[in-house]
Amino acid sequence: MRFDPPQGQQWAMAGRRTNLALLVLLAWALATGALAFAIGAGWNRWITVAHGAGGLGTLLLVPWKSVVVRRGLSRHRPGRSASVALALAVGVTLLSGVGHATGLLRSVAGLTSIQLHVGSALIVVPLAVWHVMARRIRIRRSDASRRALLRTGLLAAGSLATFGLVEGITAAVDLPGHRRRFSGSYLAGSGTPAEMPVTQWLDDRVPAVDPSGWTLSLTTDRGTAALVSLEQLERMSEDVIALLDCTGGWYAEQIWRGVRLDRLLAMSRQMDQSGVRSIRVVSVTGYARRFAVADAPSLWLATRVGGEVLSAGHGFPARIVAPGRRGFWWVKWVERVHVDATPWWWQPPYPLT
Ligand SMILES: Nc1nc2c(c(=O)[nH]1)N[C@H]1C(S)=C(S)[C@@H](COP(=O)(O)O)O[C@H]1N2
Ligand SMILES: [Mo]
Numbered sequence: 001m002r003f004d005p006p007q008g009q010q011w012a013m014a015g016r017r018t019n020l021a022l023l024v025l026l027a028w029a030l031a032t033g034a035l036a037f038a039i040g041a042g043w044n045r046w047i048t049v050a051h052g053a054g055g056l057g058t059l060l061l062v063p064w065k066s067v068v069v070r071r072g073l074s075r076h077r078p079g080r081s082a083s084v085a086l087a088l089a090v091g092v093t094l095l096s097g098v099g100h101a102t103g104l105l106r107s108v109a110g111l112t113s114i115q116l117h118v119g120s121a122l123i124v125v126p127l128a129v130w131h132v133m134a135r136r137i138r139i140r141r142s143d144a145s146r147r148a149l150l151r152t153g154l155l156a157a158g159s160l161a162t163f164g165l166v167e168g169i170t171a172a173v174d175l176p177g178h179r180r181r182f183s184g185s186y187l188a189g190s191g192t193p194a195e196m197p198v199t200q201w202l203d204d205r206v207p208a209v210d211p212s213g214w215t216l217s218l219t220t221d222r223g224t225a226a227l228v229s230l231e232q233l234e235r236m237s238e239d240v241i242a243l244l245d246c247t248g249g250w251y252a253e254q255i256w257r258g259v260r261l262d263r264l265l266a267m268s269r270q271m272d273q274s275g276v277r278s279i280r281v282v283s284v285t286g287y288a289r290r291f292a293v294a295d296a297p298s299l300w301l302a303t304r305v306g307g308e309v310l311s312a313g314h315g316f317p318a319r320i321v322a323p324g325r326r327g328f329w330w331v332k333w334v335e336r337v338h339v340d341a342t343p344w345w346w347q348p349p350y351p352l353t
Helices: 007-038 046-061 062-074 078-104 113-134 146-172 230-235 261-266 293-298
Strands: 216-220 222-229 240-248 250-260 277-285 288-292 300-305 319-321 336-339
Touching: 007 113, 007 146, 046 146, 046 293, 046 336, 062 078, 078 113, 078 146, 113 240, 216 277, 230 300, 240 300, 250 261, 261 293, 261 300, 261 336, 277 293, 288 293
Parallel strands: 216 336
Antiparallel strands: 216 222, 240 250, 250 300, 277 288, 277 336, 300 319
16 A cells, blocks of 8 residues: 655655756756856857746746645744845846846846846845755655656757747747847847947046057067067958957947957967967956967957957957957956966966956
């Protein structure tokens, strides 16, 4: 004869599974979201699909989670307000994510929906860590059973279907979100640099660079290898059509004019050495990114866009043009190019300022 556990215990088990599934979905959304910011290539489409499905999947669990929440609230445990804050932050993250994806909500109170999305997600992380510590989920052998696998498969299929539904509606009603790039970004000022947004990664400010006092320093660990004037740069420049795709959620293609980095390095024999592994491009403001030396032939130091000298906001006098990379690689207001033996990946995955 089968033994049926009493109602309460059955619910406790369902609750435990719901919590575990939510935790996995949150971790999944966080990982895919971070990855989507890192990738500029076309296969980023699959990451954004995985990200959207993971996020929307949490909605499928709301009926079960609401039972868990009701039971939890009735027990008056400490940390209740932190749990409510977590729920709110998750809600804001979901709303702003869907708002951006559909185009129904592009900005709130001076913040773009992406800024809101990332900001609230970063609030979710510590709260979720606390929540899991305070309300421990015990992992059981049965979590890896065939039944559990089946449930996981159902949740994954349901999440993808929900994502497909949102995408389908967006397309059918022709919401703005239908005309986004694979990265999820919206078109903004292609071919018209003046209409392209001026964006900083975090807290950088547009500096006023005096062209008469500006020279580009090419440096190695042993010191300055060469100084390059703006006129010299201009003389070595060529046109390159490249698309800037900001993680803030917009993109634009422009005709840039700049010097290819491998040709720039070739100006000094000290720069072009065999032990050199990476190129660190440093802004007047201190903002910097490191590139693999092997990538130098597909990177440019640009002085012009759309035939005109760069505006202050867009990086005057010189900025990196990095086709196929997300916007935060396109260092503006460059004053120094440094080469050394450090591997390119020896840097935070995203800028810290
Ligand atoms: N020095 C510096 N360069 C920077 C940034 C920054 O904050 N500081 N932001 C980057 C980011 S996130 C983007 S999307 C592009 C935006 O370029 P734009 O302002 O010319 O559109 O610049 C990049 N270069
Ligand atoms: Mo950006």
